[in-house]
Amino acid sequence: MRIxxxxxxAFADEVFRGNPAAVCPLQEWPDDRMLSKIAGENNLSETAFYVVKGDRVEIRWFTPAVEVDLCGHATLATAYVLKKYESFPGTTIPFYSHRSGELPVTVQGDQFTLNFPADQFSEVPLTPELLAATDKQPVAAYRSKARTMLIFDNQEDVEHLKPNLSVIADLETGGLIVTAKAEKYDFVSRYFAPAKGVNEDPVTGSAHTTLVPYWADQLQKQAFSAFQTSERGGKVGCRLLGDRVELTGSAILYLKGEIYI
Incomplete structure (x- = not known):
């Protein structure tokens, strides 16, 4: 079998920036173990698989360790592949996830806008466990079903903090966002998910489903710009639309090949 x-x-306009994702077009869904093995062999933070079925595109995402409910950068990468290399018609790609529902992506030139459900989260106490998650002092903490978020006073704290990966891996949510108000952008962030096989993710679209509602409330506006300040880094255009979040970015191809199984 060849794939x-x-x-x-993704979230990059030149190679070696943003977040790399593998994208594999399929004619039908194989056994889940095969998808997991391919993702493990690719050894990227995410591998996206998709099957075009009727009037929608079914999509799934795997880290080297687990299948995840939602992934922004790999969805953007898949939209890019469909439009640039797989001749998908129209300006809207109707993605569907059996875990996250309808996830349409609109295309305008070299910009791709993802429409995702906004995360639901609440403030929680700064417990000793959360204080031990990094070597900097957060000012507040929030938690949703999928992730924990720590708020810091300034951009420098986020840029220079050192994560305690063993503590983060033991968090109930398994993933940690750190964020602060920024200078050039509206806010910056980083994301760590060692329990899912990703120590630090370069640019995390799904984390922005938490970040966007939080910063919309803090900044009292609906549209703004963000930067994930990892080593590779990436820009994300953000907009809150009620209970949905729009994330806009570009992408660029690094390689194309075949898998032989």
Missing amino acids: AIYQVD
Whole structure:
């Protein structure tokens, strides 16, 4: 069996920036163990698989360790592949996830806008466990079903903090966002998910489903710009639309090949 594979740098306009994702087009869904093995062999933070079925595109995402409920950068990468290399018609790609529902992506030139459900979260106490998650002092903490978020006073704290990965891996949510108000952008962030096989993710679209509602409330506006200040870094255009979040970015192809199984 041969499967096409693309590697795309998402939330980037040049290679070696943003977040790399593998994208594999399929004619039908194989056994889940095969999808997991392919993702493990790729050894990227995410591998996206998709099957075009009727009037929608079914999509799934795997880290090297687990299947995840939602992934922004790999969805952007898949939209890029469909439009640039797989001749998908129209300006809207109707993605569907059996875990997260309808996830349409609109295309305008080289910009791709993801429409995702906004995360539901609440403030929680700064417990000793959360204080031990990094070597900097957060000012507040929030938690949703999928992730924990720590708020810091300034951009420098977020840029220079050192994560305690063993503590983060033991968090109930398994993932940690750190964020602060920024200078050039409206806010910056980083994301760590060692329990899912990703120590630090370069640019995390799904984390922005938590970040966007939080910063919309803090900044009292609906549209703004964000930067994930990882080593590779990536820009994310953000907009809150009620209970949905729009995330906009570009992508670029790094490689195309075939998997032989």
